[in-house]
Amino acid sequence: MADKKLIVVLGPTASGKTALAVELARRFGAPVLSADSRQVYRRMKIGTAYPTDEEMAAAPHHMVGVCDPTEEYSAGCYRQDAAAVLGELFKEHDKVVCVGGSGLYINALCGGLDDLPQVDPDLRESLTRRLESEGLGALCADLERLDPEFYAVVDKSNPRRVQRALEVCLQTGKTYSSLRKRDAGADPAGGGLFVPVKVGIRMPREELYARIDARVINMMEAGLEQEARELYPLRDCNALQTVGYRELFEYFDGTVTLRQAVEAIQRNTRRYAKRQITWFLKDKDTAWFAPGQVDEIVEFIESAPGAGQAR
């Protein structure tokens, strides 16, 4: 059954995931599946560090630039779309390389996701408005009434969590907690079609931060400002709630100088990287390597009998 391997390359932003993935894809003759919550959007090429044309040519990439920035995308959409793509790819290949920095998306693919509904945009809209006018306390009160079990454990100061739970309750008429009983990890997309082999890229924090700072400068030189300017009208879309664009939008608004905006991009990218590291380090199935250890990584992948073996 599981001689199909999904090689998952993960790590913080700017750690060199794409380059490694392309190299692995080349060596294994495998296609690449992106697991990135921002690269799914078109027109965000520079700011989200799309693979270059050469990289795309060297290894076909899937799930990059598949929807418009005006669309609402989510981990659920990703799971569905990516599973369909994988189903096709594994017909032809034993190995597929998955690269991405979005931990939740990788989990959705490899670990599964409970069967929760996609939220109705109108419902979300109305709750968002209530949140603004009546405050988080009002939503919390509702959630406490509708789903006391989940209310007991939610982060009550996180509007996203409270709102989402409430949305699900209102939409399904069931409690969020009752729909969420399954163990995350019990249901990989594709139903056991493949075994994930997770490879993480790790490097000293200092080095990573230096790479981030340099990459932001490169993005600016590559025309990020222009790209952002074209997307400025879409600034309220979820797709644009993204490091690299938000900061430039403030510059366009005249709130900050260009220099301040660029520094903010660098800083926010470092923070983002830190959050990714925190997330990825929790997954004990990941084997960590330095960026240059390609041979070791290849060897590890080939010898890996399945998931859950390394650390």
Place this chain on the structure above:
RNA sequence: GGGAGAGUUCCAGAGUGGCCAAAUGGGGCAGACUGUAAAUCUGUUAGCGUAGCUUUCGGUGGUUCGAAUCCAUCCUCUCCCA
């Protein structure tokens, strides 16, 4: 040369006799996170293993039971008149 003002914990900036290891913001660090996830949220940030204790608010010396807060003096900086 004369006059006015300021020096606070990583930074900015409150605090003007005890409730101050010192508000608040920023930055840093750590963490949480099952459909908005490059999002959202939390904790922490003088030292010592908590309690407690020790060293901080430009330097020094005073006043006081007690000082970041009052006095003297010194240093540095800013501004104004020359």
